[in-house]
Amino acid sequence: MIIWIKNMLDEVFKVVLGKRHGLSRTKVYKVWKTMRLKCYGSNMNNRYKGENLWICDEWREDPVEFVNWANQHGYKEGLELVRKDKNDGYYPKNCVFLEKKETNKTHGMRWSRLYNIWTQMNQRCTNETLDHYDRYGGRGISVCDEWRQFEVFEDWAINNGYKDGLSIDRIDVNRNYEPRNCKWSTNLEQSRNKRNSVYLTINGESKTIGEWAEISGLPYKTIQRRLFTGCKEEELLAPIGEHWQHIEINGIIKPLSVWAKEAGLHYTTVQRRYKRGVRGEDLLSKGRLNN
Known part of the structure; x- marks a missing residue:
């Protein structure tokens, strides 16, 4: 009931106000109505309302004040009312009339x-x-x-x-x-400068992975991968080569050299087996393999 009465009063207000100022059929009056709808319309999903828009006191309930300002500040039919600061409300110092094609590129940097x-x-x-x-x-x-x-x-x-x-x-x-x-x-x-920067200490000197990559000439990802796979300090900055070929055994990936070292085998032994097509745990078996 209360909502119905409020709506009726709004309609009466519109009719009375429309007769008083005589602007109801003008284009500039429609600009004023659109502005009010953006800020105070009943549609809760209105994309403008999420910006907490507002209209200054002198414009909010009196279209005459707005129309007088508009006519003195360059309003012409076809122009659009635009806020200079998109995070602020509608008031004289923050508003200007622009052609529609200009409203989305006031600074000309949108795609920069x-x-x-x-x-x-x-x-x-x-x-x-x-x-x-x-x-x-x-x-x-x-x-x-x-x-x-x-x-x-x-x-x-x-x-x-x-x-x-x-x-x-x-x-x-x-x-x-x-x-x-x-x-x-x-x-x-x-x-x-990141809070989660990883520092590596090599030969008693601590630096980020990025700094070691710059010094050694190695790719950042290479050093990061070596660190993840358990390489020791002296191996982190070694030159890239076949020695660092990564092999998967039982779902775990490590450089061939690391697998050899952990198994207590010579690198050349594991390398030779791999080239012959041996895979999996057989690569790390002790002793000679059957043909």
Whole structure:
């Protein structure tokens, strides 16, 4: 009953207001109605309502105020009302009229690499459906208010060394994305700054896998795989060759040299057997094999 009365009052308000201002049939009045519907429409699935949109007091209930402002600020039939800051509401200083083809490219960077970096940065901190959300937004990491607007982030990026091939990196991995805590880094530099970076000690010197890969000239994945398969310190940086061919025995994969060492056999013995077609546990059998 209460909802019915409210709806009736809304209809009466629309009729009375429409007669008072005489704008009901104008195009600019439809712009005002659309704006109100986006913010206060009854459709709970309205995609705009999730942004907590709002309309300033002077426009919310009085279309005359809005129409007067629109006519003084470039409104023409066919133009679209656009918010300069997409995360803010509708009020004079945040609104402008643009042609529809321009509304989605106000900064002209939508398909650029930098725009993608900005989007991904925000997603990591706000999108709970991402697999890695727990490492960012899930533990309290956020994007500062000023970087909510792409143009501000773009200015900072250009003035602080951004170029293709670099990625945004937080100096302190426990703090937010903000100008004083961010810089542009190569992938190797970023790997040194991760909370889960693995340090290897070789000949008494500790470095990340990425740093050892850079020093030795070996692929990062090669050193990582050797570490996973149980290679000893002196074997981690050995040159790539047949010696490091990986063999599966009973569902376990290890380099041929490691299998030989663990079985107490010479590497050449196991290698020769493998080339003859011997597989499985027979590769590591003691003594001579029957033909």
